Amino acid sequence: MHNSKPDRKNYINQIKNNNYLRNIPIDMLTGLLDNPYEGLILIDTKGIIRFVNNATDGAYLKPAKDCTGRHISEISPESKMLRVLKTGKAEIVRSMTFNNKNCMLLRFPLIKDGRIIGVAGKFLTISPENIKELYDRIDDLKNNINFYKKTLNQLYYSRYTFDNIIGNSLLIKKVKALALQTAKTDSSVLITGESGTGKELLAHSIHHFSHRKNNNFVSINCASIPEELIESELFGYTPGSFTNASKQGKIGKFELANKGTMFLDEIGDMRPLMQVKLMRVLQERVIERIGGKPRHIDFRLVSATNRNLENMVQKKDFRLDLFYRLNVVSIKMPALREIKEDIPLIFEHFLDKFRRKEQRPDIEMAPEVLKAIQLYSWPGNVRELKNVVERATIICLGNQIKLDDLPACFRKKQFSNAFINTSSTEMSLKDLMEKTEQEAIINALKKTGNNKVKAAKLLNIHRTGLYQKTKKYNIT
Ligand SMILES: Nc1ncnc2c1ncn2[C@@H]1O[C@H](COP(=O)(O)OP(=O)(O)OP(=O)(O)O)[C@@H](O)[C@H]1O
Numbered sequence: 001m002h003n004s005k006p007d008r009k010n011y012i013n014q015i016k017n018n019n020y021l022r023n024i025p026i027d028m029l030t031g032l033l034d035n036p037y038e039g040l041i042l043i044d045t046k047g048i049i050r051f052v053n054n055a056t057d058g059a060y061l062k063p064a065k066d067c068t069g070r071h072i073s074e075i076s077p078e079s080k081m082l083r084v085l086k087t088g089k090a091e092i093v094r095s096m097t098f099n100n101k102n103c104m105l106l107r108f109p110l111i112k113d114g115r116i117i118g119v120a121g122k123f124l125t126i127s128p129e130n131i132k133e134l135y136d137r138i139d140d141l142k143n144n145i146n147f148y149k150k151t152l153n154q155l156y157y158s159r160y161t162f163d164n165i166i167g168n169s170l171l172i173k174k175v176k177a178l179a180l181q182t183a184k185t186d187s188s189v190l191i192t193g194e195s196g197t198g199k200e201l202l203a204h205s206i207h208h209f210s211h212r213k214n215n216n217f218v219s220i221n222c223a224s225i226p227e228e229l230i231e232s233e234l235f236g237y238t239p240g241s242f243t244n245a246s247k248q249g250k251i252g253k254f255e256l257a258n259k260g261t262m263f264l265d266e267i268g269d270m271r272p273l274m275q276v277k278l279m280r281v282l283q284e285r286v287i288e289r290i291g292g293k294p295r296h297i298d299f300r301l302v303s304a305t306n307r308n309l310e311n312m313v314q315k316k317d318f319r320l321d322l323f324y325r326l327n328v329v330s331i332k333m334p335a336l337r338e339i340k341e342d343i344p345l346i347f348e349h350f351l352d353k354f355r356r357k358e359q360r361p362d363i364e365m366a367p368e369v370l371k372a373i374q375l376y377s378w379p380g381n382v383r384e385l386k387n388v389v390e391r392a393t394i395i396c397l398g399n400q401i402k403l404d405d406l407p408a409c410f411r412k413k414q415f416s417n418a419f420i421n422t423s424s425t426e427m428s429l430k431d432l433m434e435k436t437e438q439e440a441i442i443n444a445l446k447k448t449g450n451n452k453v454k455a456a457k458l459l460n461i462h463r464t465g466l467y468q469k470t471k472k473y474n475i476t
């Protein structure tokens, strides 16, 4: 890694050992110090001016010739040179004017044997053209940064709010109330619940309602990061830190989430190595880019899983300490069958959405459908409900969604009767399956007025699959 200190030491030694420099006649040296285009002032550790050249004339309360020996505050009460004496850090004032000239001011510590022995101030006179060029470049860079900030924000923002979570049942109301209350704090939230119950929706809403709302909402799918990429995905890397590393380096997800919310999805499917890495970040809130320095990150953690983490902890598949860290506030999303009273409302919500999307404003649901959807157990929860409504809106022929427009599982009785009828003939299983498949395809095509895209959707198979099968069975 590049380290500037040894380099500087080497450089100073080089100067010291440079015979030519040592033998520069004193007149020549003073000439260098008295460069008319570079004002120079030197103070010692007490702030006493030891040298000041003529080019600084006009910058201080006294003429240059009367400055030496005085305290810097006497000739420049606002001078920041004393600050550099304290911090030891060089400073650049990009632009200032004195004597009607544009100038750049540098202040830097003078160091001998590792100790500060004074501070130098240097005025570099630069032409207005130089400054304009500089400002133009800064403007360009600013524009670029704004563009990237916006793009980043579009990528990492919360897409949903509590209003997107539909439901009036007591359970949903309780979930929303708890989430609202927690959103305002910085506590870690663990969202549990079956697949398709709206865990991701809730995570977005929590961010949206928090004081971090204007910063990034960064989401990681813990199940999908390969072991060898965990480190670079989560923490990033500095340029050239390993072979194949990109030239610009890479910003890690945690760094992106600084001041915002980190959403760890499918946390129950995380690899053991990632559990270890994560535990460290959660404990210390410090991340380290590969090849870089440690950096403090301020983020709010929301995680979600459809697995039973307590069971996993007992089986030693999930670290207990990590579980405690994640599970400060725990919110369980109810399964759809637990909020039966909300089913018609959510159905209606999606129906409205797909009415507009499919441009079929008059579609309604038949009373028999209302009954069927309330009796059904919805193992895929709201996601399944949404798909069912979308499919029904597409294939429904008239203006009313009928039981026939729902998937077969809603018409179990009819389905099994049809199957028994065909199976009573003496057919091989293969023939029987092919016949059933053929009939199903013909039915779907009839129902959708020969629209293959819609028919494929109705059969829940891919379009290309349907093309292959119509070819196979010679269905026109
Ligand atoms: N209460 C709700 N109101 C409206 N839409 C909902 C609701 N719950 C879920 N959805 C919708 O259902 C779909 C699934 O939701 P989401 O992705 O949040 O589920 P999940 O719990 O994260 O599922 P998984 O465990 O499979 O990741 C999304 O399209 C979401 O918008």
Ligand SMILES: [Mg+2]
Pocket (backbone or CB within 6 Å): 199, 200, 265, 304
């Ligand atoms: Mg999810």
